[in-house]
Amino acid sequence: MVRILITGSNGQVGSEIIEYLRKTTDCTILATDITQPREQVEGVQFEYMDVKERVLVESVFRKFKPEHVYHLAAILSATGEKDPVITHNVNTTGTMNILSACVTHGVQKAFIPSTIGVYGPEIQKENAPLENYSTPTTMYGITKATSEMLFKYYHARFDLDVRSVRYPGLISYKVEPTAGTTDFSVDMIKHAALGKKYICYLKSDTRLPMMYMPDAMINTIKMMYQEKVEKRIYNFMAYSISPGEIESIIKERIPDFHVEYVPDYRQAIADSWPASINIEDSVNDWGFDCTYDAKKTVDDMLDHYASSI
Numbered sequence: 001m002v003r004i005l006i007t008g009s010n011g012q013v014g015s016e017i018i019e020y021l022r023k024t025t026d027c028t029i030l031a032t033d034i035t036q037p038r039e040q041v042e043g044v045q046f047e048y049m050d051v052k053e054r055v056l057v058e059s060v061f062r063k064f065k066p067e068h069v070y071h072l073a074a075i076l077s078a079t080g081e082k083d084p085v086i087t088h089n090v091n092t093t094g095t096m097n098i099l100s101a102c103v104t105h106g107v108q109k110a111f112i113p114s115t116i117g118v119y120g121p122e123i124q125k126e127n128a129p130l131e132n133y134s135t136p137t138t139m140y141g142i143t144k145a146t147s148e149m150l151f152k153y154y155h156a157r158f159d160l161d162v163r164s165v166r167y168p169g170l171i172s173y174k175v176e177p178t179a180g181t182t183d184f185s186v187d188m189i190k191h192a193a194l195g196k197k198y199i200c201y202l203k204s205d206t207r208l209p210m211m212y213m214p215d216a217m218i219n220t221i222k223m224m225y226q227e228k229v230e231k232r233i234y235n236f237m238a239y240s241i242s243p244g245e246i247e248s249i250i251k252e253r254i255p256d257f258h259v260e261y262v263p264d265y266r267q268a269i270a271d272s273w274p275a276s277i278n279i280e281d282s283v284n285d286w287g288f289d290c291t292y293d294a295k296k297t298v299d300d301m302l303d304h305y306a307s308s309i
């Protein structure tokens with residue numbers, strides 16, 4: 001049984017990855033976060049762990065002796081712009097603490113996700129390349145680009161098998177996102193299911209890379225369980241889509257759904273990111289593949305809300 005430690009376990013990705021790891025892996029999981037879990041999951045222990053606190057991180061690693069680590073604790077893009085200092089401390093110092101503990105405690109494999117936020121406005125808008133040097137202009141992007149450099153350093157210097165993917169906007173219903181720039185996708189679909197009007201904080205034609213959570217989970221685990229990977233980081237994206245295009249798909253099922261577009265500070269964040277990113281290396285190196293296109297994603301989300309609201 002592999003011993004897996006997860007940071008930021010109560011978040012949108014953490015709560016899904018726990019479920020997916022339990023289904024697919026013979027494992028013992030220690031979930032950690034600074035908030036209490038919403039539910040007790042059988043076979044999953046929980047410990048409070050603030051990734052900013054190095055002494056605490058060391059003691060949790062010493063006690064649990066993880067073999068694999070999924071480091072998901074982070075401050076996301078929209079919150080990042082509100083509090084740059086805390087964002088730096090969690091995303092950069094927190095990542096250093098985790099990398100350092102991984103080396104000290106002989107962790108075999110670590111997953112540290114990155115984001116399309118590492119790209120800046122200078123990058124080509126379409127099919128942004130994996131390897132190009134990034135010039136992010138948001139605090140989230142700056143800290144995540146720094147994390148990418150830090151984990152590459154830990155791989156080169158200490159031979160730590162650390163792997164990463166740049167997630168696009170992730171669409172899911174289990175834990176709703178609350179802190180990112182792509183959250184409108186989930187909010188809009190939920191408002192439509194509830195029969196409510198939606199006020200969107202981005203312009204209707206702002207296209208961004210996205211994917212549905214089940215595809216994100218399948219591909220994350222597939223990449224993590226390759227014996228070897230050519231690269232430390234891979235791009236993930238299923239489709240490039242705008243709020244207006246999601247609205248049109250929803251209207252095929254709910255014709256009287258209404259969206260008003262009132263862009264706020266998140267428009268500047270979205271404008272600094274590419275509309276689509278290059279996933280060729282993910283496809284060629286280990287067979288990245290998605291089942292859900294945008295229409296299937298919206299349909300599945302609407303079906304879920306219809307049966308649960």
Ligand SMILES: NC(=O)c1ccc[n+]([C@@H]2O[C@H](COP(=O)([O-])OP(=O)(O)OC[C@H]3O[C@@H](n4cnc5c(N)ncnc54)[C@H](O)[C@@H]3O)[C@@H](O)[C@H]2O)c1
Pocket residue numbers: 007008009010011012013014032033034035049050051052071072073074075076090094112113114115116166167168169170171177178179180182
């Ligand atoms: N969700 C997305 O669309 C998306 C897109 C790109 C990248 N990512 C990346 O995936 C990872 C997980 O993101 P998510 O969507 O689950 O985020 P989230 O905001 O839903 O969850 C983050 C979790 O981290 C916890 N946390 C915050 N500060 C902490 C601290 N100091 N110590 C320990 N835990 C702390 C929070 O309580 C929360 O449960 C992040 O690295 C994020 O950058 C997510």
